Amino acid sequence: MKYSTTLEAVDNIITTAKEKGIIHLYTDDDAVRGSNFSIDAKTICNFGSCSYLGLEFDYRLIDGAKQALDRYGTQFSASRAYISTGSYATLENRFEHIFESPCVIVPTTTLGHISTIPVLIEDDDVVILDHQVHGTVQNAVQLLKPRGVKVDIIRHNRMDILEERIQQYREKYKRIWYMADGIYSMYGDKVPMTDIQRLLDTYPEFHFYVDDAHGMSCYGKHGRGYVLGECDIHERMIVATSLAKAFATGGAVFVFPNEEWAHKVRNCGGPMLSSGPMQPSSIGAAIACADIHLSEEIEQLKEDLQQKIKYTSILLKKHGLPVISDNDTPIFFVGVGLPKMGYNIIKRLLDDGIYTNIGIFPTVPMKNTGIRFTITNLNTFEQIEELVEKIAYHFPLALEEEGFSMEQIYKAFKIPTADQVNQERISTLALNADLSIHHLNSIDAINKREWDMLFAGKGSFDWEGVKLLEKTFSDNPEKENNWDFDYLMIKDAYDKPVLATFMTTIINKDDMFAPANISRQIEVERRNDPYYLTSKVLSLGSMLTLGEHLYVDYDSKYWKEAIDLLISRIYKIQDKHGASGIMLRDFTRINSKLDEIFNENGFLKVGLSQTNIIDNLNWNTLEEYLSGLTPSSKKHVKRYILKNEPFFDTRIVKHASDEQVDKYYELYMNVKGKSTEVNTFDMPKSVFHNIVKSKNWEVLELRIKETGQLVGMAINNISGKAYNFLLAGIDYAYQQEYKPYKQLLYQVVKRANALNMKVLNMGITTDLEKKKVGAKQIPIFAYMQLKDHYNASVIQEMSINKIEIEK
Amino acid sequence: MTPLSIGEFCQFNLKSRLSLLHKDGSFLGVVNIAEYECKLFYLYGFFVELVYDSTSEEVVNIWPITSYNLLSLYA
Numbered sequence: 030m031k032y033s034t035t036l037e038a039v040d041n042i043i044t045t046a047k048e049k050g051i052i053h054l055y056t057d058d059d060a061v062r063g064s065n066f067s068i069d070a071k072t073i074c075n076f077g078s079c080s081y082l083g084l085e086f087d088y089r090l091i092d093g094a095k096q097a098l099d100r101y102g103t104q105f106s107a108s109r110a111y112i113s114t115g116s117y118a119t120l121e122n123r124f125e126h127i128f129e130s131p132c133v134i135v136p137t138t139t140l141g142h143i144s145t146i147p148v149l150i151e152d153d154d155v156v157i158l159d160h161q162v163h164g165t166v167q168n169a170v171q172l173l174k175p176r177g178v179k180v181d182i183i184r185h186n187r188m189d190i191l192e193e194r195i196q197q198y199r200e201k202y203k204r205i206w207y208m209a210d211g212i213y214s215m216y217g218d219k220v221p222m223t224d225i226q227r228l229l230d231t232y233p234e235f236h237f238y239v240d241d242a243h244g245m246s247c248y249g250k251h252g253r254g255y256v257l258g259e260c261d262i263h264e265r266m267i268v269a270t271s272l273a274k275a276f277a278t279g280g281a282v283f284v285f286p287n288e289e290w291a292h293k294v295r296n297c298g299g300p301m302l303s304s305g306p307m308q309p310s311s312i313g314a315a316i317a318c319a320d321i322h323l324s325e326e327i328e329q330l331k332e333d334l335q336q337k338i339k340y341t342s343i344l345l346k347k348h349g350l351p352v353i354s355d356n357d358t359p360i361f362f363v364g365v366g367l368p369k370m371g372y373n374i375i376k377r378l379l380d381d382g383i384y385t386n387i388g389i390f391p392t393v394p395m396k397n398t399g400i401r402f403t404i405t406n407l408n409t410f411e412q413i414e415e416l417v418e419k420i421a422y423h424f425p426l427a428l429e430e431e432g433f434s435m436e437q438i439y440k441a442f443k444i445p446t447a448d449q450v451n452q453e454r455i456s457t458l459a460l461n462a463d464l465s466i467h468h469l470n471s472i473d474a475i476n477k478r479e480w481d482m483l484f485a486g487k488g489s490f491d492w493e494g495v496k497l498l499e500k501t502f503s504d505n506p507e508k509e510n511n512w513d514f515d516y517l518m519i520k521d522a523y524d525k526p527v528l529a530t531f532m533t534t535i536i537n538k539d540d541m542f543a544p545a546n547i548s549r550q551i552e553v554e555r556r557n558d559p560y561y562l563t564s565k566v567l568s569l570g571s572m573l574t575l576g577e578h579l580y581v582d583y584d585s586k587y588w589k590e591a592i593d594l595l596i597s598r599i600y601k602i603q604d605k606h607g608a609s610g611i612m613l614r615d616f617t618r619i620n621s622k623l624d625e626i627f628n629e630n631g632f633l634k635v636g637l638s639q640t641n642i643i644d645n646l647n648w649n650t651l652e653e654y655l656s657g658l659t660p661s662s663k664k665h666v667k668r669y670i671l672k673n674e675p676f677f678d679t680r681i682v683k684h685a686s687d688e689q690v691d692k693y694y695e696l697y698m699n700v701k702g703k704s705t706e707v708n709t710f711d712m713p714k715s716v717f718h719n720i721v722k723s724k725n726w727e728v729l730e731l732r733i734k735e736t737g738q739l740v741g742m743a744i745n746n747i748s749g750k751a752y753n754f755l756l757a758g759i760d761y762a763y764q765q766e767y768k769p770y771k772q773l774l775y776q777v778v779k780r781a782n783a784l785n786m787k788v789l790n791m792g793i794t795t796d797l798e799k800k801k802v803g804a805k806q807i808p809i810f811a812y813m814q815l816k817d818h819y820n821a822s823v824i825q826e827m828s829i830n831k832i833e834i835e836k
Numbered sequence: 837m838t839p840l841s842i843g844e845f846c847q848f849n850l851k852s853r854l855s856l857l858h859k860d861g862s863f864l865g866v867v868n869i870a871e872y873e874c875k876l877f878y879l880y881g882f883f884v885e886l887v888y889d890s891t892s893e894e895v896v897n898i899w900p901i902t903s904y905n906l907l908s909l910y911a
Binding site for chain 2 (some may be wrong): 071332333336340341343344347348409410411414417
């Protein structure tokens with residue numbers, strides 16, 4: 030997925046959440062104290078704070094800050110490379126007592142990662158990221174890529190996969206760094222330290238880099254954190270921790286196992302040289318807080334927090350709420366499924382005096398939206414009870430409003446279902462809108478005329494076209510060539526179609542639209558594992574059809590209910606076929622209402638490519654055709670196509686022999702092998718055998734007149750008044766002299782004109798060549814939803830510099 | 837109010853039990869035994885005894901009472 034697409038999706042989600050009044054909020058208090066604040070003159074109880082011990086209002090920290098302000102002013106604006114206030118040395122000393130290890134203090138964890146990672150990771154190392162490691166770590170790791178450092182990514186908390194990678198990499202790389210969080214900031218789960226310790230003891234190459242921001246102060250001796258509460262710092266471990274959460278002062282500390290690493294980061298870390306320090310007031314507060322950590326008081330504070338966490342967990346279980354991670358951390362995540370459920374329930378809670386966070390894309394997958402809340406020592410037992418009871422009260426109301434079910438939530442998060450689940454709400458929605466759903470698995474069960482009334486002329490998926498696909502893509506030895514077909518028609522009380530579509534579920538290469546150099550790397554891996562980075566995807570339409578696969582009667586007053594039913598049914602089909610992704614394609618126009626519905630249901634709008642069409646085929650002479658081209662295209666056609674046309678024979682073949690089909694396939698594989706824009710599995714030869722027997726298909730052959738050599742072929746479909754150019758094959762040995770591909774495109778245009786077609790669909794790829802013969806480019810987009818982003822994350826992380834590509 | 841079971845209540849430390857008692861308990865009676873002041877509460881459907889040491893001026897125990905013999909002391 031392109032980065033710009035992700036940004037656009039994030040922007041849409043944030044904008045929607047802002048419009049719903051649940052983010053980008055401001056308190057309207059003159060001062061904030063305790064666990065409450067005011068928004069729009071309403072008192073709200075805060076369950077969104079990461080200051081877990083409630084120390085931000087402690088008079089000792091506030092006094093420490095005030096005294097530091099009096100002594101040093103508001104800032105000491107000098108790089109730490111040059112000079113620091115004496116209070117810095119005092120604080121460093123405190124932390125060396127807390128951690129009993131060398132430490133480096135930095136203004137933020139973000140700057141700390143940027144200081145540490147590029148300095149200590151060497152070019153011969155490999156970095157393995159946990160899929161959910163904090164964004165600040167992932168961002169710092171990006172700085173390694175220009176140096177060619179190998180970066181890998183593994184599924185969250187999968188120690189078995191980590192160990193496999195260690196065994197795989199230990200012969201090739203000097204050091205293997207695994208980067209994770211101590212406590213993960215969304216679900217509140219922990220890194221399995223027992224396994225990490227075992228791996229550290231077993232593999233001398235293994236190193237562990239952990240961001241324990243949410244563990245600081247809440248666990249361990251002197252509140253040194255979750256990770257260092259489980260074990261002493263290992264000689265191959267680095268711990269980053271934040272002072273801006275439970276420590277309540279701002280800043281961060283990086284803990285090293287030896288002086289050498291600490292000095293190297295202190296001396297060479299970019300932000301250590303060029304960024305500003307922690308400000309005096311923060312340092313003053315931090316010294317006071319460090320004194321609390323070095324006293325017995327920290328134990329009571331930690332214990333108080335644990336008691337409240339325990340109370341919260343018990344109440345959540347009692348109310349049967351879908352808590353995602355059952356653990357003893359102060360971060361809780363109650364799954365709600367789709368973004369629209371998240372918006373609904375967060376707003377309800379806010380209106381009812383409870384502030385929580387929405388856990389939403391991109392921090393979690395789109396269908397794994399949830400209520401994220403935190404517990405601090407400032408929250409009383411009464412407030413916690415009120416929180417849980419209000420969530421329990423509003424939850425079923427939000428489900429009812431959004432037409433969602435608990436069962437869907439449990440499925441989305443892959444957690445065991447509760448004892449009582451709601452029934453799927455399809456029947457209720459359908460009854461309310463007086464709609465009937467017809468879900469079928471073969472085009473044979475659908476009235477040909479009814480189908481063609483909706484889809485003939487729109488692409489190659491009229492009744493005969495889909496029939497051919499069903500016949501071709503079944504009973505093949507390769508699993509990627511066996512497709513599941515589903516057809517959906519939703520009709521009103523008068524039996525008139527309100528919505529219709531067909532879907533295929535197939536195994537896709539996840540790098541289909543990735544840059545060519547990334548696909549090349551992945552194809553190297555696929556020599557050992559042909560299904561590496563592939564997923565089952567449920568799509569509207571199919572790989573061999575282009576066009577708007579979704580028919581919607583927007584004049585029907587039930588069209589929105591029909592879309593809801595479609596989405597609901599798609600999830601069932603997805604489960605049935607075990608698909609990990611859904612792709613609703615191809616759209617060429619944006620319908621803002623449809624866009625909103627898909628957005629609220631957790632679908633991401635992605636730009637796919639451009640499709641090429643010619644809808645001006647009315648010319649009668651060559652001159653008329655040329656006059657419709659741009660000056661540069663006209664020049665191109667004359668120079669490279671018309672000039673060579675006399676050297677070619679063009680033939681239309683309706684019934685080809687097996688030998689001819691073999692040759693067509695050979696030419697197709699030439700083009701497939703050179704294709705860099707879209708990476709797909711090869712079409713099976715049976716496609717060609719079936720096509721040449723079908724009356725709606727024809728093959729346009731291009732031969733050298735002198736020798737009769739077949740140098741190009743185009744497989745085309747006729748559907749109503751649409752001519753669809755679908756597959757091409759070229760003999761590149763003749764490319765230099767005769768330019769057969771250009772000629773082929775031109776001959777396809779001529780053929781469409783000769784058949785008196787209204788539109789020629791030329792498909793995606795080779796836009797420039799198609800433009801030259803008169804095609805216009807129409808951007809196409811889809812709405813996509815992934816169950817998890819792991820494969821997409823791996824593809825994004827792939828480094829191109831250090832991979833050795835075998836020839 | 838969301839009631840806890842006896843087992844759930846017993847998972848909490850003294851300080852938390854006191855908070856829960858204060859929040860949801862109903863005071864029933866008191867007996868004095870030597871330097872201890874013992875108070876009986878009804879909480880979440882069971883009885884809870886709070887033991888206060890008047891010498892050290894601190895709560896020393898809070899526990900559920902399931903024995904009839906102990907309950908009868910408050911009769």
